[in-house]
Amino acid sequence: MTNMKKNFPLDKAYRLLNHGPVVLISSTLDGKNNIMPIAWQSPVDLDPTRLALIIGDHSHTFKVVGKTKELVVNLPTVELVDKVFSCGKCHGHEVDKFRKFNLTPEKASKVKAPLIGECVANLECKVVDDKMMDTHNIFIVEVVAAWVEEGAYDEFLRVDKPNVKTLHHLGADVFTVPAEIIRAKKINV
Amino acid sequence: MTNMKKNFPLDKAYRLLNHGPVVLISSTLDGKNNIMPIAWQSPVDLDPTRLALIIGDHSHTFKVVGKTKELVVNLPTVELVDKVFSCGKCHGHEVDKFRKFNLTPEKASKVKAPLIGECVANLECKVVDDKMMDTHNIFIVEVVAAWVEEGAYDEFLRVDKPNVKTLHHLGADVFTVPAEIIRAKKINV
Numbered sequence: 001m002t003n004m005k006k007n008f009p010l011d012k013a014y015r016l017l018n019h020g021p022v023v024l025i026s027s028t029l030d031g032k033n034n035i036m037p038i039a040w041q042s043p044v045d046l047d048p049t050r051l052a053l054i055i056g057d058h059s060h061t062f063k064v065v066g067k068t069k070e071l072v073v074n075l076p077t078v079e080l081v082d083k084v085f086s087c088g089k090c091h092g093h094e095v096d097k098f099r100k101f102n103l104t105p106e107k108a109s110k111v112k113a114p115l116i117g118e119c120v121a122n123l124e125c126k127v128v129d130d131k132m133m134d135t136h137n138i139f140i141v142e143v144v145a146a147w148v149e150e151g152a153y154d155e156f157l158r159v160d161k162p163n164v165k166t167l168h169h170l171g172a173d174v175f176t177v178p179a180e181i182i183r184a185k186k187i188n189v
Numbered sequence: 190m191t192n193m194k195k196n197f198p199l200d201k202a203y204r205l206l207n208h209g210p211v212v213l214i215s216s217t218l219d220g221k222n223n224i225m226p227i228a229w230q231s232p233v234d235l236d237p238t239r240l241a242l243i244i245g246d247h248s249h250t251f252k253v254v255g256k257t258k259e260l261v262v263n264l265p266t267v268e269l270v271d272k273v274f275s276c277g278k279c280h281g282h283e284v285d286k287f288r289k290f291n292l293t294p295e296k297a298s299k300v301k302a303p304l305i306g307e308c309v310a311n312l313e314c315k316v317v318d319d320k321m322m323d324t325h326n327i328f329i330v331e332v333v334a335a336w337v338e339e340g341a342y343d344e345f346l347r348v349d350k351p352n353v354k355t356l357h358h359l360g361a362d363v364f365t366v367p368a369e370i371i372r373a374k375k376i377n378v
Contacts, residue, residue, distance in 0.1 A: 018228055019357035019365055020209010039207055042231040044243050044325045052241055052327065054233050078371065085373030100378050132321060136233045138241065140325060168208035168357070168367065173375075176208060178357065179368030182267065184274030186362075189289050 002104050002117030008146040014043035016075055016121050016148070017051065019178065021166035022084060024074040025055065026105070027064040027113045033105050034092035035116065036061040037084045039169035041073070049143040050128065057137050060092035065139060069127040070111040073141075074119035078165040078177050085173055110144045120164055121148040191293050191306030197335040203232035205264055205310050205337070206240065208367065210355035211273060213263040214244065215294070216253045216302045222294050223281035224305065225250040226273045228358035230262070238332040239317065246326050249281035254328060258316040259300040262330075263308035267354040267366050274362055299333045309353055310337040 008016075017023065025036045040054035051073065055062045065071050076084050083101045090097065098105050104117030108124045115122040124147075129140035152164050165177040197205075206212065214225045229243035240262065244251045254260050265273050272290045279286065287294050293306030297313045304311040313336075318329035341353050354366040 015360045019359050020228075039209075040231045040233065042229045042241065042243060044229065044327060050325070052231065052243070052325070054231055054241070081371055081373045082376050086376040089375055101376060129324065132327075135318065136239070136241070136329060138233060138321075138327075167371075170208050170370070171204045173373045175371045175373060176367040177369065177371060178365040180366065181359070182270055182356075182364045182366060184362045184364060185271045186278055187271050187275040187290065 002106065004150045005122070005147040006150055008121065008148045010049060010143055010146055011047035013049040013123055013143045013146040014046055014051075016123070016146075017041060017043055017073070019166070020168055021075060022169050022175070024076055024084060024087065024116055024119060025053065025061050025065075026072045026074055026116055027061055027068065027070075029064045029068055033096065033098050033114050034060055034064060035087045035097040035103065036092065037088045044140065049123070051125065051141050051143070053139045053141060054137050055139060062137070064092075065127065066130070066133060068112070069130070070113055071125050071141065072108060072111065072113045072115055073123040073125055074116040075121040076119050076167060078167060080118060081167055081175055084167060108145070115147065120152050121146070191295065193339045194311070194336040195339055197310065197337045199238060199332055199335055200236035202238040202312055202332045202335040203235055203240075205312070205335075206230060206232055206262070208355070209357055210264060211358050211364070213265055213273060213276065213305055213308060214242065214250050214254075215261045215263055215305055216250055216257065216259075218253045218257055222285065222287055222303050223249055223253060224276045224286040224292065225281065226277045233329065238312070240314065240330050240332070242328045242330060243326050244328060251326070254316065255319070255322060257301070258319070259302055260314055260330065261297060261300065261302045261304050262312040262314055263305040264310040265308050265356060267356060269307060270356055270364055273356060297334065304336065309341050310335070
């Protein structure tokens with residue numbers, strides 16, 4: 001089931017990824033949609049948010065994004081863990097992963113790649129620098145539109161609420177999810 | 190207090206960072222040590238582990254690593270949260286953060302930068318590609334030696350044990366830590 005989404009400010013979009021969650025990359029070429037889970041991502045800039053996405057060069061997504069220069073970064077939460085894992089275990093040139101895993105492609109506003117409806121947030125992105133694509137599999141992308149589920153986040157983007165628990169990949173089939181929120185204190189010496 | 194460390198295999202070192210924790214970058218130049226917390230990091234390759242580290246270009250660490258081409262990536266756990274946060278609130282050209290926050294510089298094996306003794310793991314790194322340093326603040330580093338506390342991790346690098354709970358930065362003074370471990374199931378359709 002997919003929920004209502006609302007626009008999210010572009011200069012805050014990096015905070016959705018700042019704590020290191022797994023994301024699903026959706027892309028499209030020649031009418032064929034694809035999905036790939038990646039754990040290797042990081043913001044690299046704010047306002048607008050730019051991200052470094054590391055996309056394995058044997059993947060179908062690497063080929064598609066290399067050509068189309070656009071994609072969507074989708075943020076899955078814990079109830080999608082089996083689908084996230086399974087999306088990494090089959091190949092986009094062989095199967096339609098939206099159909100196979102019963103995920104909903106939704107129309108994006110600024111890119112052709114589809115949003116994944118079941119994800120709590122979706123960042124529409126365009127590749128702005130592909131010079132490290134061939135050396136380190138790094139695509140630098142800029143977030144050009146951002147969507148989050150109505151009511152999913154408060155001002156601190158608290159990820160300890162049950163409905164927004166993101167997935168963090170430890171390796172193989174092992175993931176962890178965020179527990180409580182901790183507020184740090186500044187030490188004055 | 191610092192604990193006994195043992196060598197960790199270089200081809201598994203990426204797994205210490207795969208779930209997106211905050212790390213402390215230690216570096217040294219002209220006999221002056223420095224520490225900087227960063228949330229923006231990702232593995233980019235395995236065997237040996239290579240990492241993309243995004244280091245803000247106004248920082249002292251950016252200048253030092255730009256010159257020395259080496260650093261240590263230290264993995265702090267939750268009991269260090271106030272020190273991690275506070276290390277980001279003062280400047281390395283003004284204060285010795287090891288002394289200010291009572292952290293222990295320990296001798297590394299392959300770089301001049303010191304290990305932070307109180308961290309659960311330490312990855313000695315050399316910069317192997319700085320071409321994106323000026324465009325996106327990205328340093329590509331290779332892990333040349335890795336250390337973890339004796340007994341800290343089992344084969345799955347479980348981060349739900351109390352003594353190895355890593356920090357994940359949500360923004361400002363707000364952090365989260367890993368909760369339980371989840372094993373994903375492959376969906377066969």
